[in-house]
Each structure stands twice: as structure tokens, then as C-alpha cells.
Amino acid sequence: MNYICSGCGSSYPLESNKWKCDCGKLLNLEYEKKAIDFSETSISRNHSLWKYIDSLPFEEEDVWEDITLGEGGTPLIKLSENVYAKAEYYMPTLSFKDRGAVLLIAMAKKLGIDRVVADSSGNAGTAIAAYGARAGIQCDIFVPDSTSSKKIKQIEAHGAVIHKIPGTREDTAKAAIAMVEKTNSFYASHIYNPIFWEGTKTYVYEVFEQMNGELPDAFIIPVGNGTLLMGAYIALQELMASGQIAKMPKLLAVQAEACAPVLHAFAEGRNTVDAIKNSGTIAEGIAISAPARGTEILQAIRDSGGDIIGVSEESIMDARNELALKGIYVEITSAANYAGYLQYLEKYPELKEQKVVFPLCGAGIKSN
């Protein structure tokens, strides 16, 4: 198993602590995968994402057994005919980031690493801190100083060293990278480290199983750094490659209008995403003005025949209240997904007759 450069093709062993190629391009993961036997996983007594071990970069008996908190296996809630919400807030740290974080920390443990650095707008940092605590790995977590105090408390409770950085989300990333470089630490980044997507891809496997071997016509997916979107796309490619699906569902991405760099690039038909100025959004979890994996996100959306839209601040709050009145309490960022679904219905009325899944990414109590 190696990191392989998306630009020049150089490969690096995992032990190298590389998070970026020497040529400056980002790294992907290369290893041998087996197709999942869903007839077996669907009757497995393991309800966590580890039942998909055949397509994960670990062995059946491996370090993950001591690190798992039972993540995965989240419910698919039927909201109305054709519309399903996948309740990712059932996760151990209350967001979908646990899918990626458990793999990243298990890999760090396997590599014998005892200290990692990560940066996050909150939920990824929380997930890394929790699994880090479980694995006995010291974590330095960088967050913007504007991060919800509830998320910061959650991170601190796990014993991580928290670094609150003034300025933008990008300033936070820069501070984390400076520490990684200075200390030659393992960068447990959900953005740069491709092992994270190997976890988020299980989101799609679960839906496939929960829908009895079918996928919806479209997945609505929020995009900040695109870690759920990239994971979903990788899973779809795998299911296509193994012949388990014949057609890729559309990836319908959602950004906050106030911070929508991928939307702008898509609308202009570009292949790269330029940094924009975040004009301020309540959806803190997707407020990413310069996504490092922009090119890959654009490619995934286009390849699936998908689309991307921006939702207004008002529609996000309305969606949050509407979901709560249906018994579903999500963090504010997460309401953007439902707002996005409603807006897509207007843009594509035919969607009403099609099966759609959107994620409930984080729990309501995470927002102030």
C-alpha cells in the first residue's frame, strides 16, 4: 500500500509521513481492493462500517479492532415517498467524520505513530481527538477561534491540545501545516490524507445495502472540502468496476451561497477552483473558501452527471426548523443539505419521482 501522487505518479510508503508530493500535487492511496460480497455483509453480526473490511485498507484481524467505537450502520430514515435521510448524527462523536477518522487513526496506530496534528472547522477535529484518545495517540487540533464552543469543549474533553487560530479557516490550515512541517508529524488531515475517504466511502455501501442492492437516483451531498463527496464517488466507482451497479447516481452537491467556490468554478466550466472570500455563513462546517481538492470535486460531480447549487442563509435556518418539526434535530450546517434538496426540487421537478438520499451530517446539540 502506497501514497501515489495525482500529478507525477511518484509513490511514497505510508511510513514517509508525506501529506503532499514533492512536486506539490496531492496524494491518493493505492492498494489492492476486493469487491464486497453484500449477501454476506447484509447478514453480518458486525453492524459497524468494519463489516466492509474486504474493501478497506486493513486486515480482518488488525489494529482497528482496538480502536473502533462501533461507527457506521446509521439509519436511513424515510421522510416521504422517494426521499430518505441518512442519520449520520448517530455516530460516536455525532457526525459523519467518524467514518474517516477511525481509519486515519487506526492507520496512524498501525504505523506506530504517537502524535498527530489535524485542523478542522470542528467536527473532524472532534472525531480525530476521540479516536486519538482511544488509540493512546496525542492530538494537536487546530480550529478557527470562531468555532462553536460546544465543539471545542468536545475536543478538549478527549485530551487533545487545542490551538484556536484567529482569522479564516485557511489561516487555521496554515498554522497546522506549519506545525506538521516543523515537527515532521503525521498530518491526520481529512482533506489531504486519502485514507479518510476510504472511510467515508462506506456511506454509499450502507445505502446500497439498506436499499436492498440498489442506489438512489441521486445523492445530495454538502461540499466544504468534499470529503463525503469524494468518499461517495470512490464507492460509486468501485461498485461500477465490480459490476454491482450499472449506472452512477447523480452527485448533487450543495454549498452555502455565502461561501461557494466550487459552485463558481462549476458554473464557469472551469477545472480548478479559485479561492473566494467567505462572506459569512452560519453553515460553519462547509465554510471552505479554498478547498484543496477542488479539481477532484469538480470531476466527481461532472462524471456522475451531477450538479451543484448554493443555498441562502435564510433557507438553511428554515430547513433546520422544518426538520426539527419532523423530529430531526441537526446542527445548522447540516440543514443546508435539506435546504439543498428543496431547492433542487424546484430546479429539477422530475426529482420528485426519483429516489433521493441526503445526509444528516451532524447532531443539533453541536450548534450554539
Ligand SMILES: *Cc1c(COP(=O)(O)O)cnc(C)c1O
Ligand atoms: C464536515 C462537514 C460537512 C462537509 O464536509 P466536507 O468534507 O468538508 O465537504 C458538512 N456538514 C457537517 C456537519 C460536517 O461536519
Ligand SMILES: [Zn+2]
Ligand atoms: Zn508528484
